[in-house]
Amino acid sequence: MNNFSYVRVASVEDAVQRAATDQAAMFIAGGTNLVDRMKVFLDQPSQLIDISRLELSRIEPTREGGLQIGALVTNTALADHPTVRRDYPILTRAILAGASQQIRNMATVGGNLMQRTRCPYYYDTVFACNKRQPGTDCAAVAGINRMHALFGASNHCIAVHPSDMCVALAALDAVVAVEGPQGKRQLPFVEFHRLPGETPQHDTNLEPGELITTVTLPPASFAKSGVYLKLRDRASYSFALVSVAAALALSDGQIREARLAMGGVAHKPWRSTGAEQFLIGKSAEEATFRQAAEVALEGAQPLPHNGYKVELTKRAVRRALTVSAKGGGIV
């Protein structure tokens, strides 16, 4: 590990100002991904700006009937919060599907959004990786790519985003508030992460020095039927091969509202608005869900080793929609 300086800040303004004046500085809170990356020299910050004592650990109702979540709320606190469990159970289920209890106790909401891919070639510095070192090539393209993307990849990077929480947040139309050298702004969740294109070293649309302060959930009557289905190589402490966040609101057996997002299939949580549009107004039955799964996987571009993900994701979508139509719950 290279030498770096460490400072604990007491205000968002101080954090932002320090990051703005030192482009090689990084924010640290729970550190559950960053410290791992530093140990293998993936990140070599000049300075760690410890934001863990900032007052960003509250979960509060909004005037509109939604919920505002501070960026430093831990995964455990968010998953266990009574309002989240009651009104946004899809979020609780997604969080509890990820990592281990010990990691969830340390990891924060903001950090979850900022975690980086677990592509094995990114972590192993023996291999070429455009995300780690732009312009060096992508070892996964000709390598073992069974874990990699179906949608939105480029020749420069075929990695997937690793988060479970973020898939649920995409389905819930969350909004991310950030503060930076140019002031405050808000990003719709689906615009927070980016596709790799020719610059896979950038995972998000954050500007230099910007800090996530809150994530806001709008009121969502459909969310109580939310389902999170994660399929993985082993039953716990494993990243998704594919995952699905689905929620339906029904009236007399007809689908009034639909949300569908998929994880493990792209460089960002992959919201399928096409499948959502297809579902609205249809009868909540197996044939509808089967067709919706086909729509959701339209445009998938499997790689040499991940063709299985196409059928696996279709089945996961059908299953998640079926359970949601029955009111949600554990899949």
Ligand code: SF4
């Ligand atoms: Fe690196 Fe992306 Fe290629 Fe993985 S898929 S080796 S992260 S460039």
